[in-house]
Amino acid sequence: MILEINNLVKRYNGLLAVDNVDLAVTEGEVFGLLGPNGAGKTTLINAIIGMTKTDGGEINLFGKNLRRSEMEIKANIGIVPQEIALYGDLNALQNVEFFGKLYGVKGDLLQERAKEALDFVDLWERRKDSPNKFSGGMKRRLNIACSLVHHPKLIIMDEPTVGIDPQSRNHILESVKKLNQMGSTVIYTSHYMEEVEVLCNDIAIMDHGRIIARGSKEELEEMVAVEEKVNIRLSSVNYSLVENVKKISGVTNCLLEHNQLTVFSRAKSNNISRIIECITQTGAVIEAINMEKLTLEDVFLTLTGRTLRN
Numbered sequence: 001m002i003l004e005i006n007n008l009v010k011r012y013n014g015l016l017a018v019d020n021v022d023l024a025v026t027e028g029e030v031f032g033l034l035g036p037n038g039a040g041k042t043t044l045i046n047a048i049i050g051m052t053k054t055d056g057g058e059i060n061l062f063g064k065n066l067r068r069s070e071m072e073i074k075a076n077i078g079i080v081p082q083e084i085a086l087y088g089d090l091n092a093l094q095n096v097e098f099f100g101k102l103y104g105v106k107g108d109l110l111q112e113r114a115k116e117a118l119d120f121v122d123l124w125e126r127r128k129d130s131p132n133k134f135s136g137g138m139k140r141r142l143n144i145a146c147s148l149v150h151h152p153k154l155i156i157m158d159e160p161t162v163g164i165d166p167q168s169r170n171h172i173l174e175s176v177k178k179l180n181q182m183g184s185t186v187i188y189t190s191h192y193m194e195e196v197e198v199l200c201n202d203i204a205i206m207d208h209g210r211i212i213a214r215g216s217k218e219e220l221e222e223m224v225a226v227e228e229k230v231n232i233r234l235s236s237v238n239y240s241l242v243e244n245v246k247k248i249s250g251v252t253n254c255l256l257e258h259n260q261l262t263v264f265s266r267a268k269s270n271n272i273s274r275i276i277e278c279i280t281q282t283g284a285v286i287e288a289i290n291m292e293k294l295t296l297e298d299v300f301l302t303l304t305g306r307t308l309r310n
């Protein structure tokens with residue numbers, strides 16, 4: 001495990017921002033921490049990087065206790081904070097070099113790493129410009145370059161795509177994939193479920209300071225998937241059809257309204273070919289089939305009773 005958290009608690013006055021969180025992240029993963037505004041994601045991240053004093057529990061990174069080995073641990077983490085942290089009076093290259101020096105990278109190695117990091121985020125050509133001249137997305141990319149210059153084992157990104165243009169957003173998502181392919185473990189927080197869906201093999205859903213669900217996208221969907229729904233538009237309708245479809249294994253209900261047939265089945269019934277066969281046997285022609293797939297939004301809605309963006 002690259003990260004292990006036990007019974008972590010963080011209070012702000014009376015508010016439990018992190019409520020007895022247990023969490024373990026495996027090396028080599030892109031781990032997604034998904035939750036709405038105020039769920040406690042940033043507080044948890046700040047605790048992991050030693051930026052906030054906690055009220056209970058234990059954090060181990062790279063097999064070492066954060067309190068006892070803080071400096072050594074921090075040297076192996078790259079952090080892309082939610083608030084952009086750059087110096088406007090330094091140019092892009094100098095910013096990356098500044099962060100490199102903070103982590104003890106020096107001399108020729110620093111120059112080599114700074115170029116590599118700026119190339120990685122496609123900003124080498126703009127190295128002499130001040131970040132004050134950059135768009136929000138470019139600033140964010142420069143922040144990512146600053147977090148990579150010391151080749152950290154673990155990269156933590158706290159909502160890195162909030163408020164930026166779609167092109168920079170895609171660039172950042174691609175960068176996360178590339179970093180992972182190159183061997184880095186990434187912890188990625190977001191309240192955009194589409195991002196977590198495409199990036200992460202391992203996802204935790206956080207709400208009101210607690211981890212309320214954990215697993216792969218498929219596992220999370222399975223937690224709430226009791227039914228699948230298929231909508232089938234037909235050219236003509238034979239009323240015996242509904243009764244025949246209801247007899248198919250896995251089918252829990254079948255409704256016909258005008259020429260629209262809606263079939264509900266237990267999850268993973270794999271009976272779609274049987275349903276199609278049954279329809280075509282009655283002589284009806286299928287004009288369109290629409291299988292409604294569950295999304296992480298459905299999972300979140302089922303578990304918390306509200307949508308992610310509320």
Ligand SMILES: Nc1ncnc2c1ncn2[C@@H]1O[C@H](COP(=O)(O)OP(=O)(O)OP(=O)(O)O)[C@@H](O)[C@H]1O
Nearest residue numbers: 012015017035036037038039040041042043044191
């Ligand atoms: N410095 C602070 N003082 C008091 N309360 C705080 C402080 N920082 C966060 N909180 C509260 O703790 C809770 C968790 O906030 P946190 O910023 O960790 O959530 P989040 O999931 O990161 O939200 P967002 O997606 O908006 O960044 C919220 O209720 C927030 O108001």
